[in-house]
Amino acid sequence: MLDMLRQTCSSMDLLFLSKRITYHVSAASDMSSVFADPEKIQSVVTELLRRIVKRMPHGSMVNISLNEVSMRNGRGIEISLSGVDESESGKNLTTFLQELFGEGIGGSSSSLFACRESIISQGGQLSVDLPKPQQPVFKVVLPTVGTSSLAISEQRTFKYDISITNIANLRKRFGIKKSCVFVSQIENYVRALVRHPIDIVMSVPARGVITAIYDTSEGTANSVASRISKRLGTEEFRIGKKIVDVKFKYHLTSLPHAVLGKGK
Missing domain, CATH: 3.30.70.270 (Reverse transcriptase/Diguanylate cyclase domain)
Known part of the structure; x- marks a missing residue:
């Protein structure tokens, strides 16, 4: 998973350079393997990073972290992506959630909605939080190998x-x-x-x-x-x-x- 994150960031070097954006990747040691399609996960991470970088001010930093966490149905790996969002929507968590959940809470289909659907198809979860104004944190949580597929499907x-x-x-x-x-x-x-x-x-x-x-x-x-x-x-x-x-x-x-x- 860590190698995938590094490869994804490397593939986006031109976008990072165009805005003088740097990134920092941190990961806990000895994490379990993820039970998911790596291509789908990389596609979602790429889309989330692209969204974050495009809304960041020049010269800022993207923070990326990997941690092992508890899911309701077992263990999971959490990918956390965060950066300053200088757009107007970056001030309002409701705006993010409308994009994330689409028509379910009054919004319309969006790239975030598609990302969420893709992660759900892998038995995972995609959430967003706004701990501080204009500093959204996206969290992708994926099941580890050994997590019950029956529990995931339910x-x-x-x-x-x-x-x-x-x-x-x-x-x-x-x-x-x-x-x-x-x-x-x-x-x-x-x-x-x-x-x-x-x-x-x-x-x-x-x-x-x-x-x-x-x-x-x-x-x-x-x-x-x-x-x-x-x-x-x-x-x-x-x-x-x-x-x-x-x-x-x-x-x-x-x-x-x-x-x-x-x-x-």
């Missing part, structure tokens, strides 16, 4: 929308700014209940909506959602020192997914 992607139905009253009582901060606090609370950043959590503070997107087998989708709703239902929330009566509404849907192929 994986589906689900979207769990959590709406604060009394957000208008909270905005009226505490003001817009404090209410938006409060929604972000609940977003962070939900993030701690899932496998972030493999599972994605985002919010639209102005609407009082928090969305969790996660991969799991179809039979356990409700159990993940139930765990989140039960914790939210028993938690005591505050804005400042005042206890807040928060009313939630939940909606679980399945997102489009690819037909799985065979890894090599």
Whole structure:
């Protein structure tokens, strides 16, 4: 996998040089082999790197790392790709997710959507996070050799929308700014209940909506959602020192997914 990353970067030297972009590759030692088609993985990594580099300012650096991680169905190898995104969309995680999940969350088909479908076809996961404005991190997680192909084939992607139905009253009582901060606090609370950043959590503070997107087998989708709703239902929330009566509404849907192929 490390050799593939180096070959991919070398094949893109002209693009890197055109913007004076450098890259740094780091990897843990003694990693397991990946159970996936190397050509498909290289194609996805190339597309992600091309996207990252084109949106970076001249003279900056792409960070690439390889690590072994836990997946729900076994061990996996995570490829992390990050760089500064100076475009307007680089400020908004929702924009990235609309591209990544396509029509599943209101966007249209894109290169990111195609990349996600390709990774899913190999039993893997593709996610994006925005830990800081204009600094997106793309993570490709692939199963290692020995991971159950049956468990992989059963994986589906689900979207769990959590709406604060009394957000208008909270905005009226505490003001817009404090209410938006409060929604972000609940977003962070939900993030701690899932496998972030493999599972994605985002919010639209102005609407009082928090969305969790996660991969799991179809039979356990409700159990993940139930765990989140039960914790939210028993938690005591505050804005400042005042206890807040928060009313939630939940909606679980399945997102489009690819037909799985065979890894090599």
